[in-house]
Amino acid sequence: MSGEQGQPLRRGTVDVALEARVRRWTVNAGTPGPTLLESAIVAADEPTDDPAPLRVSYGEHLRVAVLSTPEAPIERALRRAVLASGAELVLLLRSNDPRSFVERAEALRAAAPDLVLALVGERRDADGAVELVEALRAGCAGRSPAPRVVVAGDARSALRLKHSAAGLAVELLPDPQRREGITAFAHRAREFRRGTRHGAILRDEALEDLARLIASAGTEALVVDVSGGSTSVVRAGPDGSVVAAHVAPLGAGIAADRTVVRAGLDGVRRWIPWGIDGPTLLERVFNRARWPDAVPAEASALALEVALAHEALAHVIAEAEAAGIADLLRDAPLTVVTGTAASFTRAAHTALVVIDGLSAAGPTTLYRDREEALVALGAIAARARAGGNDPSPTVAPEVARLLAPLAFVVPVTPARRSRLRVDGNDIEGEPLGPGAFFSVPHSGAAHVEITGTTVDVRGTSGPLGIIIDARGRPLPLPPRDAERIPTIVRWFAALDQAAASAG
Amino acid sequence: MAWRHGRSVVEHRLPLGATRRPVVGEAVRAGDVLASGTSLGSPVRVDGAERVGVEGADVGHVARVQVGANVEPGTVLARTGRRFARAVTAPIAGRLVHRSAGGSFYIAPVTGTWRVCAAMDGVVTRSDDASVSVEGVAWSLPGIAAYGPDAIGELALGVDAPTDELAPGRVDVRLRGTILIGGARIAAEAITRAHACGVAGLVAGAAPAGGLRVVYGDEVTAFGGPTFEDRPTVLCLIGFGSGPLPREIYLPLVAFSGNRAAIHVASGRLFVFAPAAALDSEGDVPALVLAGDFGGVRPLEGRTSLTGTTRFASDVFCEGFATDLGVVPVPNVLPFDAAR
16 A cells, blocks of 8 residues: 555554544554544544554543632732643632631542642742641641642742641642743643553643644644533644643533533523523533533534533633633634534534634634544644654644635624725625624635724635624623524524535 | 442542541441541631740640640640740630641631441441541442432332332332432422431432532532532432433332442442342343433333434434434443443
8 A cells, every 4th residue: 555645654543532432543654744544433442453553632630729829910820820731720729718727628628639739929928828738738638649739939938838738749840920830830730631641642732732733834823622521722823832721621512511510501501592491401411411422413402512612612711811811812813623613514603613702803714623633633743742853844734734714704893884895895785784793705815804994804714705793792692582592593594604605 | 231249449538527437447337427527617726836946847746635636725735845844725625627837736616516427338448537438248230420418228119110200299208218219200399308308318210400400509510429418319320301210220129129228429329238149130231322402311222223324403424323212323322331
């Protein structure tokens, strides 16, 4: 067997974990770089011919508690570190928390953290932080295994914290208020999550390397991943810098119940384009959460997954807001969607999840992954990077081959008499007023101008054409079903029609 | 295979403030008090190291009271010197809950007591301040989620058929202390009534998620979890909403009626303390099917066949499985004991 250019085919395997099964990609690992050949969904324990398959997994669930002084910058830095690590923030305890010592200790025991991150910015704040560490000892030191403590910040204060955490395993890491501190904590947390699966690539690592690969072409890139059990938003720059928010458990599948706990039942229900009562919706959410890789056979089940994806993404942005990185993660000139959100049969569903979930204010060209191919390439890149190699020259061409634009999304706040011009031609038809949401059929490179506004942007459109979004931010979703349902249906229909007319 | 007779390890989490817990190797019986302790109020912090004139790390050497001990006002916590003694005493009655690395003592008033009962007949295999594990032999049936505190009692039937819903009218005070078997569903009314009547726990194919939210609060998830407070105990065996029990699950429950049993909430399992020979066989259980709208779970019964790639109402293309009630996606059919 030979490859496309007559070179021998070196078959490799990349297993991208879904919820219970895996998406198995067969890869030609020959020169100059890897190419994806075919994929299938198989059981996780299905044997493979590859003696060293590359496995992409979610990793172990890591519970992190944060002990913080009350200053907002410190808390934001700690939140950023946890978001970058892919761990679950189970408790954030501030030194000015009004609870008593015993209540703090009880809260820490109930939270059952695997890892505790403590940060002191200024030496004068050390006393409060020491009290929190003492509460941690009182609550968790008797547990087996006891949580590990990661201490950062002012050197003398960090040593005081280390001393007060006697009996617990303590590590000193760089200050998470600096970039290297976040990287160090994320790396440490990932080692925990990887556990004994040495060589496995975590899904969030693959997403970060995918973003880097895309950005290596010279454009800021955003990768949005909503999967069954986790939700991530990663922004990469051409210089290789990455800002990321990975939240787990939160998603549209096995973490559906957690999405409802975080977003509220009404938060999820508002995205469903027909009337449904809360108890019925909750029943479906719970059954979906306990059925890995369930397929929505009926439209109502699909609508539930779309609604969950909306809220999961919106919630990650809210978490990023609390960490002070939401503006970075909201928009980039190029947005790639992966995971469950990318796998909806209708492209309109994918586009709406991203447009509404991110609530971006800037234009972007939207792409979507098919069958976890881009995630598999991200994992290949992550493995190469872990081995000390730059994966861009070898893997980026295959990423570029697989990237096909879905739509060019242009959010706008129109003036009273704004007109839409595409490639220099006036577009008549849809009225461009506040609240407008429609798609203009178009394919390929596009130059969009909206008169009376500052919108003069270029991007690339695809099957969904150019999406003009003048609904405003935050999205004005009516609370009453009688108004909300027609609004949601109109938004879905606007994009569905575009997809249908594109064939 | 769902029903299994064999050895199981059951972990019991302890709240803060344990005063008594068993030692490793001690034999316990389900329902026995395994550990007990006190609930604590807001503590008073007493600087120890400074008052007795030693380094914080050395306070342990001069301490007169161990962490966890009860103290009265004036109890000497630490003391140095002989003729010119320096001592630190407890300002209030309560418990010494913690001694800090810096040498301070935390004394909290006692506000109540708690106790944790064993959910297994067996031997203690691990015992620390935060949990006690008991290993024993019993019949076990895994469920998908349990809620509330562990429950121990005699198994009693509350329905006439595995497809029935447990009617609130079937629950009364005569069932006090029992673990009641519901059929396909137990609604919130039945759960709260059973709790009011002193029923120890409820087991059924499913419970409505909305009802669970009413009983356990908005934070409740599909994975359940133990609580220490006085709440009803519910074990869902196959799903949420409605879940008719397969005969292979229900008939042994009927056979086990009258036997001692326990619901271990953290692991979501029902244990029945009956001899291995009490059941004839550990027969295969039919697979389970998730409804197309995710609204319920049912056993896969009747004739079935593969249909190949099928387009479903949601526009999803997937391998299909023809059942008596229509074609379902293959991933929506799972063995009863599949990990989920």
